[in-house]
Amino acid sequence: MSYMPKSPWLVHYDASSCNGCDIEVLACLTPLYDVERFGILNIGNPKHADIFVVTGSVNEQNKSVIKNIYDQMPNPKVVVAVGACASSGGVFRECYNVQGGVDNVIPVDVYVPGCAARPEAIIDGVVQALGVLEGKYKNMVKVAK
Amino acid sequence: MSGINVWISVVLYIIFAPIAGGLIAGIDRIISARMQGRVGPPLLQPFYDVFKLMAKESIAVNRQQKLYVFCFLFFVIVTGAIFFAGGDLLLAIFALTLASIFLIIAAYSTFSPYAYIGAEREMLQVMAYEPMVILTVVGMFMVTKSFNVLDIASYSQPLLYTLPGIFLGFLFILTIKFRKSPFDISMSHHAHQEIVRGVITEFSGPELAMVEVAHWYENVFLLGIVCLFFASNWIIAIVLAIVVYLLEIYIDNNNSRLKWQHTLGSAWIVALILGVGNIAFLALR
Numbered sequence: 188m189s190y191m192p193k194s195p196w197l198v199h200y201d202a203s204s205c206n207g208c209d210i211e212v213l214a215c216l217t218p219l220y221d222v223e224r225f226g227i228l229n230i231g232n233p234k235h236a237d238i239f240v241v242t243g244s245v246n247e248q249n250k251s252v253i254k255n256i257y258d259q260m261p262n263p264k265v266v267v268a269v270g271a272c273a274s275s276g277g278v279f280r281e282c283y284n285v286q287g288g289v290d291n292v293i294p295v296d297v298y299v300p301g302c303a304a305r306p307e308a309i310i311d312g313v314v315q316a317l318g319v320l321e322g323k324y325k326n327m328v329k330v331a332k
Numbered sequence: 333m334s335g336i337n338v339w340i341s342v343v344l345y346i347i348f349a350p351i352a353g354g355l356i357a358g359i360d361r362i363i364s365a366r367m368q369g370r371v372g373p374p375l376l377q378p379f380y381d382v383f384k385l386m387a388k389e390s391i392a393v394n395r396q397q398k399l400y401v402f403c404f405l406f407f408v409i410v411t412g413a414i415f416f417a418g419g420d421l422l423l424a425i426f427a428l429t430l431a432s433i434f435l436i437i438a439a440y441s442t443f444s445p446y447a448y449i450g451a452e453r454e455m456l457q458v459m460a461y462e463p464m465v466i467l468t469v470v471g472m473f474m475v476t477k478s479f480n481v482l483d484i485a486s487y488s489q490p491l492l493y494t495l496p497g498i499f500l501g502f503l504f505i506l507t508i509k510f511r512k513s514p515f516d517i518s519m520s521h522h523a524h525q526e527i528v529r530g531v532i533t534e535f536s537g538p539e540l541a542m543v544e545v546a547h548w549y550e551n552v553f554l555l556g557i558v559c560l561f562f563a564s565n566w567i568i569a570i571v572l573a574i575v576v577y578l579l580e581i582y583i584d585n586n587n588s589r590l591k592w593q594h595t596l597g598s599a600w601i602v603a604l605i606l607g608v609g610n611i612a613f614l615a616l617r
């Protein structure tokens with residue numbers, strides 16, 4: 188067992204979201220949900236983060252930003268797409284400037300459905316991401332050997 | 333202290349200081365969370381964080397960066413080792429300053445604009461607290477006629493009676509040293525963000541773990557100095573250190589961050605009034 192799942196730090200990026208999902212992500216930090224119980228911190232710095240939480244859909248403007256943040260995160264890392272927009276483009280899918288979900292740019296590990304995604308669903312998604320994170324860590328150790 | 337005893341206390345310090353420091357950090361996080369109406373993380377969370385960071389990939393911007401961060405950790409340990417071995421207090425303080433300089437150089441070496449601002453602010457913090465730290469040592473010397481920690485600790489009367497101003501002044505800069513609000517301008521704990529993460533923005537994985545562990549050592553050393561103010565009775569000294577730390581947590585949770593001008597200005601005013609005032613009083617007595 189590693190300490191990976193015990194201290195997941197996340198970085199949250201708002202990619203042209205309508206702010207609905209962002210409010211819900213922040214709601215997870217409030218006393219009602221208090222994700223710090225699980226050691227989850229909203230760290231705000233990709234170089235310290237383990238989990239990349241993206242809300243909103245991808246467009247030409249933020250494509251490079253998403254890629255950049257992802258590349259700056261040290262391995263092992265996982266990506267959680269929060270909300271319908273981040274998963275598939277959602278209601279903005281048909282817009283002329285929207286490319287679709289986050290998985291158009293970076294590999295996504297967990298999709299959290301909902302418009303807006305509920306805090307419970309987001310926490311559930313992050314907890315599932317922890318399993319993926321642990322798996323990636325084991326793989327990393329195996330490759331290193 | 334004679335030969336072998338010194339080494340025993342140094343080894344005990346190197347082993348137990350991070351354990352104590354990590355537990356203090358864990359208690360700090362729980363109490364802070366309770367003050368905000370949350371449950372808070374488990375007590376051992378800081379240890380989980382550090383163990384996780386050690387397992388992460390290390391992304392260094394350049395080769396020197398790691399060395400500088402290591403020197404930061406090393407000299408913080410040296411500081412505490414000198415102190416807890418009963419050595420020269422002045423030397424310990426200088427070693428701590430050297431350690432802070434290494435952290436600043438490490439941040440500068442990354443050429444990141446965020447780390448730059450963090451490093452600049454860290455430098456302002458050093459400027460803010462250093463006069464008061466020196467005055468604390470000078471005050472202790474004037475009372476006990478020695479820079480030796482062992483002599484100061486075995487002084488017959490509690491230093492708090494003769495150095496009340498210096499004690500209050502030291503409490504003030506302790507807020508800066510512990511990186512607590514309102515003076516956490518270069519970086520802070522509890523994942524508060526300021527210009528990304530201030531000085532530590534560019535450190536990742538094992539390096540960040542080293543910075544974290546260095547802070548545990550540093551905090552234990554600083555609380556050790558607090559204990560020195562009441563060293564004639566160890567139980568009261570430890571109670572004093574606990575009360576001081578709780579006070580710092582309380583201050584942290586009730587203040588928002590100040591501008592650096594206020595940090596520098598208020599720290600120097602406090603050093604001038606409380607520190608110099610107390611020393612002048614001692615000199616004129």
Ligand code: SF4
Nearest residue numbers: 207270271272302303
């Ligand atoms: S999924 Fe719904 S709430 Fe979330 S960003 Fe898209 S439109 Fe807004």
